[in-house]
Amino acid sequence: MNTEIQALERIQEISQEKETLLGQLKANGELVAAIICGILILSGWLFAHYEETTLSTMIYILAFIIGGYAKAKEGIIDTIENKQLNVEMLMILAAIGSAIIGYWTEGAILIFIFSLSGALETYAMNKSTKAISSLMEMQPHEALLLTNGKEKLVHVSQLNKGDFILIKPGERIPSDGKIVKGMTTIDEAAITGESIPVTKGLEEDVFAGTVNLNGSITVEITKLSNDTLFQKIIDLVQSAQSEKSPSQLFIERFEGNYVKFVLAAVVLMMFLPHYLLGWSWTETFYRAMVLLVVASPCALVASIMPATLSAISNGAKHGILFKGGIHLENLNHIKAIAFDKTGTLTKGKPEVTDVVVEDHLDENEILLYVASIENQSNHPLANAIVQYAKGKLEVELLAPEGIKDVAGWGVKAMIGIDEWKVGKASFVGIEGAKEFAQGAVHKLANEGKTTVFVQKNGEVVAIIALKDQVREETKLAIDQLKSQGIYTIMLTGDASTTAQAISAECHVDEFIAECLPENKVDHLKALNQKYGTVAMVGDGINDAPALATANVGIAMGGGTDVALETADVVLMKNDLPKISEAIQLSQRMNKIIKQNIIFSITVITILICSNFLQIVDLPLGVIGHEGSTILVILNGLRLLRS
Numbered sequence: 001m002n003t004e005i006q007a008l009e010r011i012q013e014i015s016q017e018k019e020t021l022l023g024q025l026k027a028n029g030e031l032v033a034a035i036i037c038g039i040l041i042l043s044g045w046l047f048a049h050y051e052e053t054t055l056s057t058m059i060y061i062l063a064f065i066i067g068g069y070a071k072a073k074e075g076i077i078d079t080i081e082n083k084q085l086n087v088e089m090l091m092i093l094a095a096i097g098s099a100i101i102g103y104w105t106e107g108a109i110l111i112f113i114f115s116l117s118g119a120l121e122t123y124a125m126n127k128s129t130k131a132i133s134s135l136m137e138m139q140p141h142e143a144l145l146l147t148n149g150k151e152k153l154v155h156v157s158q159l160n161k162g163d164f165i166l167i168k169p170g171e172r173i174p175s176d177g178k179i180v181k182g183m184t185t186i187d188e189a190a191i192t193g194e195s196i197p198v199t200k201g202l203e204e205d206v207f208a209g210t211v212n213l214n215g216s217i218t219v220e221i222t223k224l225s226n227d228t229l230f231q232k233i234i235d236l237v238q239s240a241q242s243e244k245s246p247s248q249l250f251i252e253r254f255e256g257n258y259v260k261f262v263l264a265a266v267v268l269m270m271f272l273p274h275y276l277l278g279w280s281w282t283e284t285f286y287r288a289m290v291l292l293v294v295a296s297p298c299a300l301v302a303s304i305m306p307a308t309l310s311a312i313s314n315g316a317k318h319g320i321l322f323k324g325g326i327h328l329e330n331l332n333h334i335k336a337i338a339f340d341k342t343g344t345l346t347k348g349k350p351e352v353t354d355v356v357v358e359d360h361l362d363e364n365e366i367l368l369y370v371a372s373i374e375n376q377s378n379h380p381l382a383n384a385i386v387q388y389a390k391g392k393l394e395v396e397l398l399a400p401e402g403i404k405d406v407a408g409w410g411v412k413a414m415i416g417i418d419e420w421k422v423g424k425a426s427f428v429g430i431e432g433a434k435e436f437a438q439g440a441v442h443k444l445a446n447e448g449k450t451t452v453f454v455q456k457n458g459e460v461v462a463i464i465a466l467k468d469q470v471r472e473e474t475k476l477a478i479d480q481l482k483s484q485g486i487y488t489i490m491l492t493g494d495a496s497t498t499a500q501a502i503s504a505e506c507h508v509d510e511f512i513a514e515c516l517p518e519n520k521v522d523h524l525k526a527l528n529q530k531y532g533t534v535a536m537v538g539d540g541i542n543d544a545p546a547l548a549t550a551n552v553g554i555a556m557g558g559g560t561d562v563a564l565e566t567a568d569v570v571l572m573k574n575d576l577p578k579i580s581e582a583i584q585l586s587q588r589m590n591k592i593i594k595q596n597i598i599f600s601i602t603v604i605t606i607l608i609c610s611n612f613l614q615i616v617d618l619p620l621g622v623i624g625h626e627g628s629t630i631l632v633i634l635n636g637l638r639l640l641r642s
Contacts, residue, residue, distance in 0.1 A: 029070070030070055030115060030118050030119035030122055031116075031119040033066050033067055033069065033070060033115055033119075034067060034112060034115040034116040034118075034119050036066050036067070037063045037066050037067025037068075037108070037111060037112045037115055038067075038112050038116075040059050040060070040062055040063035040066065040067075040108075041060070041063050041105065041108045041109060041112055043059050044056045044057075044059035044060045044063060044104065044105070044108065045105055047059060048104075048105070056104070057104060060099070060104040060105070060107075060108050063108045063111065063112070064095065064099070064107070064108060064111055067108070067111040067112050067114075067115040068091075068092060068095065068111040068114070068115065070115065070118065071088045071091065071092070071114060071115060071118055072088070072092050074088055075087075075088025075089045075091075075092060076089070082256075084256040084259070084260075086255065086256070086259060087255065087259065087296050087297055087298050087301055089259070090259060090262060090263075090292060090296040091110065091111075091114045091293075091296060091298070093292060094107075094110060094289055094292040094293045094296070095107040095108075095110045095111050095114075097285070097288070097289040097292060098110065098289050098618060100285075101282065101285050101286055101289065103286070103289075103618055105619075106617075106618040106619050106622060109619060109622050109623075110293060110618075110622045110626070113622055113623065113626035113627075114298075114626055116626075116630075117298070117302075117626050117629045117630050117633070120630055120633055120634075140156060140171075140172045140173070140174040140208070140209070141155060141156060141174075142154065142155060142156065142174065143155075143156050143159055143165045143174040143175065144165055144166045144167070144168075145158075145159070145163060145164070145165055146163075146164040146165060146166055146218065151166060156174045156175055156225040157225055157226075159174070159175050159221050159224070159225060160221065160224070161221055161222060161223070161224065162220065162221065163220070163221045164180065164218055164219070164220055164221075165177070165218070165219050165221065166216065166217075166218055167206075167212045167216070167217050167218075167219055168212070168216050169184075169212060169213065169214050169215060169216065170211070170212070170213070171211070171212050172208075172209060172210065172211050172212075173186075173206050173207065173208055173209065173210050173211070173212060173219070174208060174225070175208045175221050175223060175224070175225050175228055176205070176206070176207050176208055176221070176222050176223040176227075176228045177205070177206055177219040177220050177221045177222045177223075178203055178204065178205050178206070178219065178220055178222060179200060179201060179202055179203065179204050179206060179217050179218070179219055180202065180203075180218050180219065180220045181202075181217065181218035182201075182215055182216055182217035182218060183199070183200070183201040183202075183215055183217070184199070184200060184212050184213065184214055184215030184216075184217050185197045185198065185199050185200075185213045185214050185215070186198055186199075186200055186206060186210050186211065186212055186213060187210060187211040187213055188207065188210045188573075197213055205222075206219055207228065208225070208228040209228075251300065251301060251303070251304055254297075254300075255297060255300075255301055258297050259296075259297075262291075262292065262295045262296065265291065265295065266288050266291055266292045266295075267288075269284070269287060269288040269291050270284060270285055270288045271284070273287065283614075286618070287611055287612075287614070289618065290611045290616065290617070290618050290621045291608065291611055293618065293621045293622055293625055294604065294607035294608055294610075294611055294616070294621045294624065294625050295604060295607075295608055296625060297600070297604065298625065298626070298628075298629040299596070299599070299600035299603060299604070299625070299628040299629040299631075299632050300597065300600040300601065300604070302596075302629055302632050302633050302636075303593060303596035303597050303600055303632050303636075304593050304596070304597075304636075305636075306632075306633050306636035306637060307589055307592050307593050307596065307635070307636030307639055308325040308328065308329075308589065308593075308636075310636055310637055310638075310639035310640045311328055311585055311586075311588070311589040311639045312325065312328060313640060314585060314639055314640055314641075315328070315582065315585055318578070318581065319557075319571065319572040319573050319575070319578060320569065320570075320571060320572070320578050320581065320582050320585070321569065321570040321572060322568070322569055322582075323567075323568050323569070323570075324568070327552055327568035327569055328582075328585070328586050328589060329586065329589070329590065330533065330551055330552050330568075330586075331535070331552055331569070331582055331583050331585075331586035332583070332586040332587050332589075332590045333532075333533045333551075334486060334533050334534070334535050334551070334552060334583065335486065335487065335531040335532050335533050335534065336486060336487040336488070336489060336527055336530075336531040336533075336534045336535075337481060337486055337487075337488055337489070337534070337535045337536070337537060337554075337579070338489045338490075338491055338523070338524060338527055338534060338535070338536050338537070338546070338550070339488065339489065339490050339491065339506075339508065339537045339538075340491055340492075340520075340536075340537065340538035340539065340540065340543050340546075341468075341490050341491065341492035341494070341499075341502065342468060342492070342540075343539040343540060343556065344537055344538055344539050344556060344576075345470060345471065345474050345490060345502075345506050345508075345576075346468040346469060346470050346471060346474075346502070347468060347469050347470075347471055348468065348539075349380070349384070349468065349469075350380055350381055350384045350450065350466040350467060350468050351384055351388070351466060351467060351468075351469050352384055352385060352388035352464060352465070352466050353449055353465050353466060353467050354440075354444060354449070354463075354464070354465035355367060355462065355463075355464050355465075356440045356444075356462060356463045356464075356465070357461060357462040358461050358462065361461055361462070363462075364392070364393060366454065366461060366462045367388075367389050367392065367393065368389065368393055368395065368397070368398065369398070369415055369420060369456075370385060370389070370420075370422055370454055370462070370464065371385055371386050371388075371389030371390070371393075371397055372397040372398035372399070372400055372415065373400050373403070373411050373413045373415075373420055373422050374386050374411065374422060375397050376400065376403050376405070376411065376413070377405055377411055381450065381452060381466055382411070384466055385452065385464060385466070398415060400413035400414060400415050400420070401413065401414045401415070402414040406423070406427065409423050409424055409426075409427040410422050410423010410424055410427040410428065410452075411423060418456055418457055419456070419457055419458075420454070420455065420456055421453075421454070421455040422452060422453070422454050422455075423452065423453065424452075424453065425441070425451070425453055427453070428453040428454070428455035428460060429455065429458070429460070440463050441463065444463070444465045445497050445498070446497060446501065447465075447467075447501050448467065448494075448497070448498040448499070448500070448501025448502045448505070449465040449466060449467045449498075449501075450465070450466045450467065450498070451463055451464070451465050451466075452464045452465075452466065468502075470502065470505050470506055471574075471576065473575060473576050473577055474506050474507075474576055475505075475506065475507050476576075476577055477576030477577045477579060477580060478506055478507040478508055478576075479507055480577060480580035481579065481580055481583075482507070482509070484580065484583060484584075486583075487509050487510070487531060488507075488508040488509045488510070489508060489509065489510045489511065489512065489527065490502070490503050490506060490508045490510070490511040490512070491511075491512050491515045491520055491523060491546075492511065492512070492513060492515055493513075493514060493515055493516060494513055494514070495513060495514060496513040496514065498513075499511045499512075499513035499514075500513075520542070520543070520545065520546040521545045521546055521549050523546075524536055524546050524549045524550055525549060528549075528550075528551070533551045533552075534550055534551055535550055535551060535552040535553070535554055535579075536549070536550035536552075536553050536554065537554045537555075537556070537576075537579065538553075538554075538555065538556070538563055538567075539555060539556035539563055539574075540563060543555075543563055544563055544566040547563060547566045547567050547568075548566050552568050552569060553566060553567040553568045553569070554567055554568070554569045554570075554571065554579060554582075555567030555569070555570050555571070556571055556574045557570055557571050557572040557573055557574060569582060585639075588639060589639055592635055592636060592638065592639060593636075595635060596632040596635055596636065599628065599631070599632060599635075600628055600629075600632055603624060603625070603628040604625075604628075606624075607621055607624050607625060
C-alpha cells in the first residue's frame with residue numbers, strides 16, 4: 001500500500017514538474033519566436049529597400065509564420081472549443097488583411113508586437129504562479145524514522161500518526177508534529193511569511209516545510225503528509241489561482257460579444273466610406289484593417305488576470321492565503337467585520353490575574369492548597385491556576401484526599417482536617433461571605449474577569465480571578481481597521497459586563513454578548529442587512545457556519561481544520577493586523593484593475609476616432625494597441641512587490 005501511495009505521489013510530482021517546465025518552455029519559446037520574427041522583419045525591410053521585392057515578401061511570410069504560429073494556434077483552438085471568436089483571431093485576420101493590400105511590413109510588425117506581448121503575458125502568469133512552484137520545492141520527500149532506537153530513512157508517505165522522527169540542524173521538517181525531545185530555533189517563513197525564526201521546545205507544534213536551524217529534535221507525527229498545514233497551503237494557492245474573479249468572468253463574456261461587434265464594424269467599414277465619404281477602395285480597405293487592429297480588446301482582456309494572480313501570490317508570500325480572486329475582490333467592499341472573541345481577539349487560554357485572600361492569611365499557602373486541589377481537574381480554569389502556582393511557588397503540590405469533582409460547579413477535597421471547596425459562588429456559598437469578598441467580586445466583574453471562589457471549613461477565604469488575555473496585536477489590528485472606515489463587532493458568549501470590559505480593551509465599536517454558537521449565523525445575517533458587506537473572523541468549529549454565511553470568511557491559521565476549510569481567507573500566522581494588509585492589497589488590486597480598464601478603453605477610443613479621421617496609420621495603430629497591452633500587463637505585475 002505504501003509503495004502505491006509513494007508511486008502516486010511521485011507521478012503527481014512529475015506532473016507538477018512537467019507543468020512548470022512546459023510553462024517555462026512556452027514563455028521562452030514565444031520570446032524566441034518573437035525575436036526571430038523581429039530579425040526577419042528587419043531583413044525583409046532591408047531587402048525591400050534595395051527593391052528585392054520577391055525575397056522580401058518571402059521573408060515577411062516566414063516572419064508571419066514564426067511569429068504568429070503560437071497565437072494563431074491558440075486562437076483557432078479556443079474558437080473551436082468555445083464556439084466564438086476571440087482577440088487572437090482578430091489579430092491574425094488584421095495581419096493577413098494588411099498583407100493582402102500590400103502592407104507586408106505593417107502586418108509583420110503587428111505579428112511581432114502581438115507575439116512579444118503574448119510572451120510577456122505568459123511570463124507574467126509564470127511569475128505570478130511561481131509561489132506554488134517554490135512551495136512545492138520546499139516540501140520534503142524523506143524523513144528519518146526512529147524505531148526501537150534505530151534510524152531509518154523513509155518516504156514521508158510512509159509516516160503514520162504517532163511515529164517518531166529525528167530532525168537534524170538545517171533540515172526541513174517533513175510533516176506536522178510536536179517536539180518530544182530537544183529544543184531548537186525554526187524558520188517558519190514558508191508558513192507564516194515572517195522572516196524572524198521562533199524558538200520551540202517540548203510539546204510545541206512544528207509544521208512541514210519549515211526549517212530546523214540549530215538543534216536536533218525528536219518529533220512525534222500528528223498529521224499524515226497529505227493532511228499537513230503545508231499541503232493545505234499548496235492546495236489553497238492552487239485553488240485560488242484557478243478560480244476567476246467576477247471582473248475577469250465579466251471581461252471574458254464581454255470579449256466574445258465585442259469581437260463580433262468589431263468584425264461587423266470592419267465589414268461595414270470596407271464598403272460604407274467608399275460610397276458615403278468618397279474614399280478610394282484601397283483607402284477604405286486599409287482603414288478597415290486599421291480598425292480591426294486598434295479596436296481589438298487585447299489590453300482590456302489583459303487588465304485583470306495578471307493583476308489578480310500577482311495579488312494572490314503576494315498574499316501567499318506574506319502569510320495571507322486567498323481561496324480565489326472573488327474573495328480578494330470582495331475584501332475591497334467590506335463595511336463591517338465581526339470577530340469571534342475566544343482564540344481570535346484573545347489568546348483563547350485563561351490566565352490568573354488576581355489572587356485576593358483574607359487579610360490574616362498567607363497568599364502562598366492558600367495558593368498551594370488550591371493548586372493541589374485543582375491539579376486533580378482537567379478544567380481550563382483549573383489548569384490555569386495550577387500553571388500559575390507552579391510558576392510562583394517552589395514547592396511540590398500536595399496530595400488531597402476525598403476529592404469530589406462536581407461537574408460544572410467546582411471541586412471538593414480534604415487536606416488534613418480541613419475541608420476545602422473551589423469553584424463557583426453558589427457552590428462555595430458566597431452569599432455569606434465576608435465584606436472583602438463581596439467588594440472584590442464587584443470590582444473583578446467590572447474588569448471582565450472570571451472569578452473562582454475558595455472556601456475553607458465553610459468560610460470564603462480567597463478569590464482567584466482569571467481572564468482570557470487580549471492578544472497584544474488586537475488593539476493595533478482593530479485601530480487599523482477603524483482607520484480604514486470599517487466597523488468592528490465582537491461576538492462572545494460572555495455576560496454583558498464581561499463583554500463590555502473586553503470590548504473596551506480591544507477597542508471594538510460594538511459587542512454582542514451571550515451569543516450562543518447557533519445564534520452567530522443569525523447575528524451575521526442581521527449585520528449583513530445593516531452594513532451590506534460583512535466579514536467574519538474566527539478559528540473554531542462553532543465559527544464555521546458564520547464564516548460560511550459572511551460575505552468574506554477569515555480564519556486564523558492556528559484554528560480548527562473545519563474553520564480553515566470553510567473560510568475564504570486564511571491568516572497563516574494568528575496575526576490580526578494581516579487583515580488590514582489583506583484589505584489594502586485588495587484595494588491596490590482593484591485600483592490597478594480600474595487603471596488598466598480605463599487606460600485600455602481610452603486608448604482604444606482614441607485610436608478608433610483617429611482612424612476615422614485618417615490621422616493614425618497602421619504602424620502607429622499597431623504600436624498604440626500592442627503597447628497598451630504590454631503596459632497593462634506590467635502594471636498588474638506591480639502587485640508582486642510588497
